[in-house]
Amino acid sequence: MNSSPLSGPVMSGPSSITDVARRAGVSIATVSRSLRGLPNVSPVTRTRVLRAAAELDYVVSPAASRLASRRTGTIGVVVPFARRWFFSQVLGAVAAVLREAGMDLLLYDLADRVGREEFFDRLPLRRRVDGVLVISLGLTSAEAKVLRELGVPAAIVGVRTPWLPCVRIDDVEGSAKAVRHLVNLGHQRIGMLSSGLEDPTRSGTPTDRRTGYRKALREAGLAHDPTLEHLGAWGPDGGAEAMADLLALPDPPTAVFAESDEMAVGAMRTLRRAGLRVPDDVSVVGFDDHEIAGLVDLTTVRQPVAEQGEHAAILLLDAVANGPSEVPSEIVLPTRLIVRSSSTPPRIRTRWPGPAEGLPTPRAHER
Amino acid sequence: MNSSPLSGPVMSGPSSITDVARRAGVSIATVSRSLRGLPNVSPVTRTRVLRAAAELDYVVSPAASRLASRRTGTIGVVVPFARRWFFSQVLGAVAAVLREAGMDLLLYDLADRVGREEFFDRLPLRRRVDGVLVISLGLTSAEAKVLRELGVPAAIVGVRTPWLPCVRIDDVEGSAKAVRHLVNLGHQRIGMLSSGLEDPTRSGTPTDRRTGYRKALREAGLAHDPTLEHLGAWGPDGGAEAMADLLALPDPPTAVFAESDEMAVGAMRTLRRAGLRVPDDVSVVGFDDHEIAGLVDLTTVRQPVAEQGEHAAILLLDAVANGPSEVPSEIVLPTRLIVRSSSTPPRIRTRWPGPAEGLPTPRAHER
DNA sequence: TGCGGTCATGAAAACGCTTGCTGCATTCCT
DNA sequence: AGGAATGCAGCAAGCGTTTTCATGACCGCA
Structure with a gap:
């Protein structure tokens, strides 16, 4: 018809x-x-x-x-990796705020190195957004500069960045909370599973969390044993490997603090497969309160995830409407220790169980 | 300056x-x-x-x-809930394809009932996209009609919908695979944890997966015991509750198939807290191969998640470029059973452990 | 040499809004 | 009562492209 x-x-x-x-x-x-x-x-x-x-x-x-009108009514949201839990949570929150405000949400998922390079190279956002919200992307100063040259207000979630209004948590203090908890339970040998700098998308965070770990140890008067600090790749597998390394030590820790819940869960898997029980044999504490933490009863440090997205979006919308404020604002949201059943006082250890079958060969041996 | x-x-x-x-x-x-x-x-x-x-x-x-040009170079992507694992995975994949194609990605997160109503009411996509990609949203026929009236090509992931090109899996067959696996292990009493229709965002799926469960039982010559089919809310908590119900039966199942990995994990938590071991006391099989499945060693049915997004995006881009094909295409992707260590042959049961402390009160008692 | 054809380019008309400016009525003061 | 505000609307100039159509230049060929 x-x-x-x-x-x-x-x-x-x-x-x-x-x-x-x-x-x-x-x-x-x-x-x-x-x-x-x-x-x-x-x-x-x-x-x-x-x-x-x-x-x-x-x-x-x-x-x-x-x-x-020379206005786009659109906010560009840049995420390093839309598929990961943290980012999807923030994204959801941001989406809600923007919808409320009647703004379109233009999504850029960097996802891989090439995506990232291309993004900062071609600046596909040019001329199509009134503002940019960057989610937990550790920016090089060159990248930050490029962003500024976009000529529109920007804000960032999660990582302190020169010139950019920022909403984040105090990673140092959060980590310290976790470690203090273990200290208070009576642990003396506390390991840390950390993800070096391998993940460019969270730069800053690993370092801060390690700093918090050391700080809490120091405050507790415990010696900082570098062999207890182990690096692994980001994510569960990295946590699993790092945990295996720790287990291979002559005198393994009675508790570990993992940089993230993902790593913690990986560590728990290693422990399980090694025939060790959490928390009876080893206490584990994570960070983030990832949805998985509740499911495996993992003690962790909760950070307000959605809230960070909300605040950042609001901050940005304000800057878009009223022009950027002279001094870039910074909002630091509180973290909170969530005690579940993966942490308990250390057992008087009579005998350390030998390596059980299924325990991954410690990487140290491979080198 | x-x-x-x-x-x-x-x-x-x-x-x-x-x-x-x-x-x-x-x-x-x-x-x-x-x-x-x-x-x-x-x-x-x-x-x-x-x-x-x-x-x-x-x-x-x-x-x-x-x-x-009267073209927008933009694809609208509608997700029911950007924060959930499945959707974020698909979204990531879609984003990659669209970026490759140089298309902007305009995100609409419905997230709640009001968001959904407002969306179909006001149709904020009007005049701003060249195509619409709907991710796993069970559409009422009215909603589907509204979408069509947008006048641009559309495609949908996950749920068969009249008029819309669709990329999905065979939920019936996938579930049957899971149940057959349990049957082959020797289980006779196999429960199912299912999420009724409470979640409007996945309509179709729960029903299909239940159908597959019944079908596999029938094929195996096992009686279908309705008391073994338990409903719970969507997600881990729903799975936990439903599992508690099953445990309260006079003759509980030796294995359960959960509609989703999330429910399966909830069920595992209930079992763990009840002092039962997986798989020794009860085998558990999930569906989706959610990232969490690997972490808790859950046997499950893997569906290609990202691939569905990719195919759908490609399908849609084609329709945008060349006009919609006469007969809406349908792509059904294969599922695959992933056997991990949450399933094992049933134990010759000597004595069913009594309800241990920590076992949630079965809901049946509350009514 | 002349003629239909192909090719590269330019002129100009949309595309559908926003917004500064102008022009009237009204209304308000003193 | 006369002039100054004030409120309401319309005119028209953009906004920065795409795209149709027209115009020559040039080509090959008879």
Whole structure:
């Protein structure tokens, strides 16, 4: 139906502001003002316009509107890896705030090194957003500079960055909380599973969390034994490997603090496969309160994830609306220790069980 | 610097196509054609234009381009809940394909009932996308109709929907695989943890997976005992509750199949707290191969998650480029049983351990 | 040499809004 | 009552592209 151009002017695509103007008997300028709630329109005119628009099922053309107004009504959200738990949580929260504000959300998932390079190289955001929200991406200063040159307000979640308003947590203090908890339980040998700098997407965080670990040990008057600090790749597998390393020590720790819940869970798997029990043989504490933590009863440090996204989005929207504030704001949200059943006082150890079958060969041996 | 309007015409905002045209000594029409790789431009002219554009650091104005071309270069992606694992995985995959294709990704996270209603009510996608990708959203026919009226191609991941090209898995067959696995291990009493229809975002799936469960039982010549089929809310807590119900039966199952890994993990928690061991006392099999499955050594049915997103995106891009195909395509991707250590042959049961402390009160008692 | 054809280019008309400016009526003061 | 505000609308100039159509230049061929 209506496939022939001969069928007349009936189906002529979506109606434009001109149609509304004609129908309401006013100029298009007045329609524009009415629709956007600007002043200087009499109530009666406005209602007439609104009705006409509704009757025609009119929707403004974003393209035309943007071209004319030089505003995009869009926020670019840059995530290092949309598939990971943390980022998807933040993204969800950001999406909610932006929707509320009537802003479009243009998503950029860097995902891999090439994506990242291409992003900062070509700056695909240019001319298409009013603001940029960066989620937990450790930016090199060059990258930060490029971002600034975009010429629109920006904000960042999770990592302190020069020039950028930032919403984050205190990783040092959070880690210290976790370690203090273990100390208070009576542990003396506390290991740490940490993810070096291998993950460029969280830079800063690993270091901070390690710092918190050392700080808490120091405060407790415990010696910092470097052999108890083990690096692994990011994620469960890294945690599993690092844990295996620790187990291979002559005098393994009675408790470990993992940089992230993911690593903690990996560590728990190693322990399980080694025939060791959590927390009876080894206490484990994680960080983040990833959804998985509750499922495996992991003691952890909760950080407000969605809230960070919300705050950042609000911050950014404000900057977009009112211009960036002179001094970039910084919001630090609180963390909280969540005690579950993966941590308990150390057992008086009578005999350390020998390596059980299934225990991964410690990497140390491979070198 | 350059803050005064008196400082001359130097910093005059981003350069426009006119600037490029002037610099290259051609008309803007030629610039447009050159930049977009259209034919009918001599190689020498094209390079000249390209160089001028590069020198001026020129980027086309999407707004102007869209207005003139009546194309948006944008795909709207609708997810019911960006924060959940499955959706974030698909989203990541879709993002990658769209980026590759140079399409913008406009994200709509429905997240809650109000978001959903508002979405289908106001259709915020109107006039701003060239295509819509719906991720695992069970659409009412009214909603599907609304979508069609958007007038742009659409595709959907995960749930068969009239009129929409669809990429999905065979849930019935997948579930049957899981149950057959348990049957082959020798289990006779196999429970199922299922999430009724409480989650409007996955409609279809729960039913299909239950169907597969029954089908496999029937094929194996096992009686279908309705008391072994228990409903719970979506997610780990639902699984935990449903599992508690099953444990309260006079003759509990020796194995359970959970509709999703999330429910399976919840069930495992219930078992653990009840002092029962997986798989020694009860075998558990999940569905999805959620990242958590590997971490808790859960046997499950893997579905290709990212691949579904990729295929759907490609499908959609094709429809956008070449017009929708007459008969909406349907791609069904294969599932695969992943055997881990949560399933094992049933033990010759000498004595069923009584309810241990920590076992949640079965809901049946509460009613 | 002349003629239909192909090719590269330019002129100009959209595309559908926003917004500064202008022009009237009204209303408000003194 | 006269002039100054004030409120409401319309005019028209953009906003920066894409795309149709027209115009020559050039080519091969008879």
